Amino acid sequence: MTKRNWIATCVAIFAAFLLTLSTISQAQTETYSNPYLDLATQPDGSELIEFMQAISGNNAIQSLNDAQSAADWIQPEAGTLSATRRYATTWLKTTLHNSSNQALIRWLAIEPWRLNKVQAYFVDPATGKTLHQTATGLDIPLQNRAVSNGKTIIPIRLNAGQAQQLFLKINSDNLPFISIESWEPVPYSERLTENRIFLAALFAGILTLLLVLAFQLNASLLVTGTWLLVAFIREAEKNGFFTNYLLPSLESYSVNLRVSAAMLSTQLFLATSVFVLGRNYQRGWRNYLIVTGVAAAAMACLTFIVDGSTIRKLGILC
Structure with missing residues (x-):
């Protein structure tokens, strides 16, 4: 093979390599600009x-029109969606x-x-018109949600062969991560019910134990x-067991219950240690327990004055 043929071959290989990279890049760009599910x-x-695709932390984008015309959509990665x-x-957004x-x-x-x-907007991909929208989250009373099981659920209904563009607007005062899972309604409800029945049985067992201990007349x-x-109440309420299931009338006081339980469980741990050590x-x-008890009560009362973000900044709530 002559030198000229070698040069031509190398140029052809290099051109094919560039073409392949261009094709892959274009495919990725199309995927990212039009996510499909x-x-x-x-x-x-x-x-x-x-x-x-996501736009994270841009509080200037508040309307659906702004989101549709925005150009700074990114492919979410670990940590890019957190706002603690x-x-x-x-x-x-996705299709x-x-x-x-x-x-x-x-x-x-x-x-x-x-x-x-959480606001969900369902848009016609062809016309860009909003087909319908729904909302859920702590700001929406349980009876006004499309799915009133206490969880943050967006129901989806699609006819055979149908496509809809989905825009999700998430407002939060603490966002350590975002996870969105797809479930059929019946398996999800069964899974949720099983978990809540287990917690209810555990709660009943703890109440029974407390009653038995009370009859022992031992402080x-x-x-x-x-x-x-109290420690059980604190952990169970992380999943909304009390305010969203057992006592739904307290749904507006989830933060108050969690903070109060956290403060009280810490105080009771100190008291238990004092009693165990004699x-x-x-x-x-005894004076130390009184002082810490008053401080715990004061911190619990703060939840009725300041918001959840401030409480977390104070280190009271995670």
Whole structure:
């Protein structure tokens, strides 16, 4: 092979390499600019964030029109959607499609569930017109939500072969992460019910234990049992067990309950330690428990004055 042929061959190989890179880049650009999600092929519990684009932390974009015309959509990665201990607005978008030959109903389960407000806009991909919209989150009473099970759920209904563009507007005062899973309604409800039944049984067992300890007429055992009960309330309320399920009339006081339980459980841990170590007969330790008890009560009362973001900045609530 002559030198000229070698040069021609190398040029051809290099050109083919550049063409391949250009094709891949164009395909990725099209995917990122038009994220596409076929719900018919997604199993229950599948994570959908990878099929979406996001605008994170841009509080200037508040309307759907602004979001549709925005140019700074990005492919979300780990950490790019977090906005901890501050108010933030996050937008997500994707194109939903039903490739099956029958109507499809799915629930989009959004975590963490303690989001202030999530607005979902369903848009016709061809015309850009809003077909319908719905809202959920802590700012929306349970009875006004499309799915009133206490979780942050966006219901989806698509006819056979139908496609809709979805825009999600998420308002939060603390966003450590975002997870969006696709579920069929029945399996999700069964899973949620099983978890709540387990927590209810555990709660009943702790109450029974506390009652038994109360009849022992032993202050140390009673304080220990009370600490166990309050610690359970604190952990269970992280999933909204009390305010969204057992006592739905308290749905507006979820933050108050969690903070109060956190403060009280810490105080009761101190009291339990004092009793176990036999220091409860010493005046200094008794005065210490009184002072810390007053401080815990004051911190719990703060939840009725300041908002959730401020509480987290104070380190009271995670």
